[in-house]
Amino acid sequence: MVMMMPNVSVLNVNLYGETIGTLTNVGGDRTLFAFTDAYINDTNRPTLGLSFKDEFGTLTTDFRNYQTRVMPFFSNLLPEGHLRKYLAERAAVNPEREFYLLWALGNDLPGAITITPADGEMWPVDIDEDRIRRNDDHHENALRFSLAGVQLKFSAITDAAGGLTIPATGAGGSWIVKLPSREYDGVPENEFSMMKLAAMMGMNVPAIDLVSLDAIKNVPAGIEQLGKDAFVIERFDRLPGGGRVHIEDFAQIFGVYAERKYKQASMRNIAQVIAAEGSTEDLVEFVRRLTFSMIIGNGDMHLKNWSLIYPDRRHVSLAPAYDFVSTIPYLPEDGTGLNISRSKAFTDFNVDELSHFAVKAAIPKKMVLDTARDTIAAFQETWANEAANLPMSRDVRTAIEGHMTTVPIMDELG
Template sequence: WIVKLPSARFAAVPENEFAMLELARRAGITVPENRLITTADIKGLPDEARAPGTKALAVRRFDRLAGGEPVHMEDFAQVFGQYPNDKYKSRSYANIAAVLWAEAGEEAVAEFVRRLVFSVVIGNADMHLKNWSLLYPDRRRPVLSPGYDFVATLPYIPNDTLALSFGGSRSLAEITPDQMRSFADKARIPASPLWKIAVETAQKTAAGWESLEQADLLPKDLRSSIQRQILRVAATVK
């Protein structure tokens, strides 16, 4: 398991990611097993990191087999030969899609588009190159890893923009058919199924939010901000 501790800067980040992972699952996205735990139950933490009532997010590692053997994994900064500090530079989401189309196939691209649309809808500005990865379960052919680092970041950094260009835009306010066509053209992949995937993902995200029990774990202002973002963007994807 990987344990993500509370942020010293932003409120309820583990709860935020916990809720967004469940919302992603309801939108049809593959996510790893995860659970919210109290920091007091984590051994080895200093006292200042174990404040009463604080939560951490535990995520089951998907780069390990059942027996603990490692599975080779590459994030897209590694795929493109870029240093971690350059994870916001030089590439676009179309570049990632092009690699997936060539190496992992049509369904991997469809899943990538679901996650990309979902990230815009929830206001996740931080889906940089290191937040997309390939796994090699058979040590030869890559597959897209489960989704991770789904956090609604816009409430923390208002007016932020996407980490990379999506069809020539970094806007978190809308997704348009022209934008999706531009994305497909740049990736050199068929455009025809992509808008349908976008519409379905946006609708499932908005519907899933309405009944998302995990949202009750969030502070009221954070919950309200995420809701405004979801409803605003989902309304543009029709």
């Protein structure tokens, strides 16, 4: 039997627990976002996102509707790929119908946003509410596993015994648990090692750990066949008391759907935004992370792996680092994911490319080159003293050491 969808359904978009807008299904699977009058008229309103400001810094309030999908800002709050399909199945929601997926997953989204049904709204009739009621664990799993990303990640909390567990109710644990990859060996050990190196070099890295799968409860059956450890990282969008800190990634900032995260914008475009909206310290940190990623051969530097954070709810800083992985051991022909300025090839990362990056981004060239030089020196010292002590495999270490010799700036500034 064909189920009929309601003509109009409304979801509240909440920021720090206050409703600031609505997502409305206006029929024909079209969705429209609108701010509330109270938010528009609030001169001290918290910032939802940079994409909602025009070139003069004025709040944008006129939006078009979107078919099947929601606008990119909200779409990027949702998981991608296999994880999206997995969560959608658990919540009995069609993965392509993003309005309803937000409805199902809206209590544990990245940052300070929650999305909840408006007063009096019931679940849409084509979502099998009886099935959810019969097996409530399906729905809870959807809520607890709702963080955006491709690799299987879980929102987790530390339990009283010091291990990690997936929260039964799903409302925002303080850690992200990243399980072994089905495609590539040793990814948790790789990521832990790269993140640890970055922290040793002075970059802003959240608390991290590498934990045995035996210490994590409720992981999917059979996952231990892929590896023995998981990488865990503290959520920087959550506070110890359960409060939320707002963040947005650069796919949201540039209004790009997740599947375009490698194809729109460049590193210099990101730098331009940071220079305009952040501080000099943010810009230095960005160049430091960029240089580090080139040295280790991190080819996964797409728009969703750079984020801004709102510590005071209104103004941005560069969010702490995440997703540092050396991809070279798995994809030897990899590039950076995004152009630095003109090229995305590691072998083109030289003083000339970095100078072009600085000039086109309208940021001080001397600061950029000095930061790159200092980063190279810090990396060489830290690698020499610590690489052998980190849990990355010998193959990963060998691949990185071979890769370093192909990155021209290592000789030019090293």
